[in-house]
Amino acid sequence: MCNFRVLYLVLSLFLSSRLSKAYSFMPGDVLLAPMNCFLCKLIEGETGSSYSHLFVYISDGNFAHSLNNVEYISLNNIKKIVDTKRPMLLTRHKNAHDFQSNHLKRTFEESYLGLPYDKDFLWSNMNESGKEKLYCSEFVLKILNDAFKLSLLPSPMTYDYYPELWDDYFSGDTPSGLPGVTPGFFENHVDFNTVKFIYP
Numbered sequence: 001m002c003n004f005r006v007l008y009l010v011l012s013l014f015l016s017s018r019l020s021k022a023y024s025f026m027p028g029d030v031l032l033a034p035m036n037c038f039l040c041k042l043i044e045g046e047t048g049s050s051y052s053h054l055f056v057y058i059s060d061g062n063f064a065h066s067l068n069n070v071e072y073i074s075l076n077n078i079k080k081i082v083d084t085k086r087p088m089l090l091t092r093h094k095n096a097h098d099f100q101s102n103h104l105k106r107t108f109e110e111s112y113l114g115l116p117y118d119k120d121f122l123w124s125n126m127n128e129s130g131k132e133k134l135y136c137s138e139f140v141l142k143i144l145n146d147a148f149k150l151s152l153l154p155s156p157m158t159y160d161y162y163p164e165l166w167d168d169y170f171s172g173d174t175p176s177g178l179p180g181v182t183p184g185f186f187e188n189h190v191d192f193n194t195v196k197f198i199y200p
Helices: 002-023 038-047 075-081 101-111 136-148 163-169 183-188
Strands: 030-033 053-059 062-066 070-074 088-093 192-198
Touching (some): 038 183, 053 136
Antiparallel strands (some): 088 192
């Protein structure tokens, strides 16, 4: 049984690496994804985007994201959680050829890996242990700024699409006007270029 698990792990890593090479991912690439959930539909409606979640490519066939917590995830596993009826969008920063993969990986593992998810969508939100909570878009923006010395900025968030549903989600304390970022930010920002669509 132990040998089988080792073989399975080796094969999984090998396949993830082969997939990443086939798609020619670069460190810092942002993969925008449609999701199939109630909150996801609210996010997509609010932002006028087809995407409600996102991943950042780190290295060695691995992406990272924040969902339950900040973690590594392979492209194979990404395809298991997104809406398979709609394509994902790969975007790339205009200066990506200057990015250093080792620095991104080190920044991720030293400062972000394992941090808790923030369901309240608040900028600089901490848990009871003093660890910063990060929602998906916030995580990607902050790690890109930290690792590559970018100056991507949040903007005031709106919750005007079915506001009564947002009020229900936030238990009446909807953080309208507070700084934040959404997946659509990376779809529309002038510093990010569309690379390709990827079908699950």
